[in-house]
Amino acid sequence: MTVKPSIPKGTRDFTPVEMMRRNYIFQTIRTVFEKHAYLPIETPAMENLSTLMGKYGEEGDRLLFKVLNSGDFTHGVDMNEDSPTRLATKICEKGLRYDLTVPFARFVVQHQNEITLPFKRYQMQPVWRADRPQKGRYREFYQCDADVIGTTSLLNEAELMQITSEIFQKFGIDVVIKINNRKILSGIADVLCASDKITDICTAIDKLDKIGKENVCQELMERGLSCEAIDKLQPFFDFSGSNTEKLAKLETIFAESEIGLKGVEEIRKMLEYAEMLAIPTEIELDITLARGLNYYTGAIFEVKARNVSIGSISGGGRYDNLTGIFGLKNVSGVGISYGAERIYDVLNELGLFPKSLECPVKAIFINFGEKEEQYALAALQQLRAEDITAEIYPDKAKIGKQMTFANNKGIPFVIMAGEDEMKENAFTLKNMETGEQQKLNLAKLIEELQ
């Protein structure tokens, strides 16, 4: 019996061309991370569900992929009585990781005696979310994270902005780094006398550019924010000016809010550091930037590409107490995450992938038969010794078929060495783009292909 080949919803296969491009993305990011002294780690695809549950909010718990226990998972469980969610926690003790930050927090606590703080690590691995797939949204996707843990210095925030700037400069993507601070958002809640509604305010305000002022107000009203508070929120919707102007305005507004002033101070310091590092990318203070993940406590980042309709391609922030739940208190961290597939889509849409990724093979030897193979193989080794990527067609087949093969693979040069060439100790090199061919000795051949 044959089965129709298929893969689960929201997952993908990658072809060689796609992998060349993906590896280019990973390699570029890795190089920048390592240059800034971040070290690689990996964590398992599966974590204990107890590590994951409750870290991403109610919505996040729903989006966690749970792994059914092995063996008799029904043992001691009434399969009918429980609600589906409660049942799941009884028959599943493992789940696929939802992001790289929480597993990292677990890693730090578990290995606290083996690592030296402050600890800078990077991690590039797939994560899984049981979300409904859409364009640019998958159930399995890769994140490239850089985090520093064990330091509260805002120099780290600045360094992450510098890394971001450098990465996207290498890709040739024009971006703007948007920043905000949870303390500013708390300050806003203070000013509105609605500190208890901070989460609602954050999620609503985050949608401002998408659904507009009126809808944000309506949503906040539905969530029980007073009309008076909504009135006071109005000035924040049209918050224009340069970063320094915005900060000055906020300082006046936050005269009574200690936490708000702290936020302003942090942003100011971050921008000072950014200046010292001479970060060339535009950094914009956007007080409507909130981000859903509720473990952020300080700086918040988001990176948007200009000239493309794709959403944010990177996001991150500071979290003061992520390790606390694993028993390690007073350790603050800050990190940023780059979405590989989003970056792929942007590079693709803007046609920014380097041409050199298209075909790594420089030349192919036509296979004329056994005697000729021997002659070609010796030359092939010489080419490879010179770091020229080359191959030989493995079967003796018609020349036309071998040429088609080279053509389809986009190999730029074909080398023919049959009886005629062997007699003269030569090789015929054909340029597949122009169709020109010339007869050369081995030294000249290498020279042409280098």
Place this chain on the structure above:
RNA sequence: GCGAUUGUAGCUCAGUUGGUUAGAGUACCGGAUUGUGGUUCCGUGGGUCGUCGGUUCGAAUCCGACCUGUCGCCCCA
């Protein structure tokens, strides 16, 4: 998780109010061309019409459920 929409050859798509044996282009394979691909000409093969069930004398076509892709909500890289 909610709402809408989509599925016909490897790929892009036709297919009449339900009616005989489901078509085209392209790709593939073979030949014209036994040492020359990307251009041309000829020919061959390839389809459980997403899956299962229902209505009907008869279903690619109508109905239902599920699966997949896409769009909006939620959320997010």
